[in-house]
Amino acid sequence: MLPSFRRLLSYLVTQSLSYYFWPLDLYLVGPYYSAMAYQVRILTEYCKGCELCVAACPNGILEMSDDLTELGVRPARPKAGAECTGCTLCYQVCPDAAIEIWEVEAV
Numbered sequence: 001m002l003p004s005f006r007r008l009l010s011y012l013v014t015q016s017l018s019y020y021f022w023p024l025d026l027y028l029v030g031p032y033y034s035a036m037a038y039q040v041r042i043l044t045e046y047c048k049g050c051e052l053c054v055a056a057c058p059n060g061i062l063e064m065s066d067d068l069t070e071l072g073v074r075p076a077r078p079k080a081g082a083e084c085t086g087c088t089l090c091y092q093v094c095p096d097a098a099i100e101i102w103e104v105e106a107v
Contacts, residue, residue, distance in 0.1 A: 037106040038086035040078045046098035047075035053090035053099060059083075062090060 040061065042053075047069070053076050054062045061082035064074050075098075078084070084101070091099045 036086075037104050038084040039102045039104050040084050040090065041100040041102060042076050042078070043098045043100065044069050044075040046096045047073065048096055048098075049073040049075055050095065051076070052093045052095070056089045056093040058087060058089065059085060 042062075044065075048071075049064065051064060054064060059082070061079050061084055062076050063079050065077045066074070069075055076090075086101060086103065088101050091101050
């Protein structure tokens with residue numbers, strides 16, 4: 001099976017039958033969760049420094065920068081060495097669409 005097919009199958013299982021078949025989901029996708037990592041990128045030209053993303057992040061990987069943009073705003077930035085889980089809560093709460101979540105290969 002291809003990894004993308006397994007992820008799709010896992011999504012379908014967890015969304016519709018997760019209560020009854022959760023061991024099947026762990027079997028199908030378990031190795032792929034550890035193989036993928038996520039990276040948060042802040043588009044500083046769009047960020048207005050509202051700090052909603054910092055408050056929304058469950059792992060606390062975002063912080064406010066000390067540097068000012070050309071508009072005089074302190075944008076958000078990912079903390080050094082912090083690992084994103086890809087939950088996309090920061091992306092969903094950002095009113096200016098200034099956040100991108102990228103899937104990267106885990107090292």
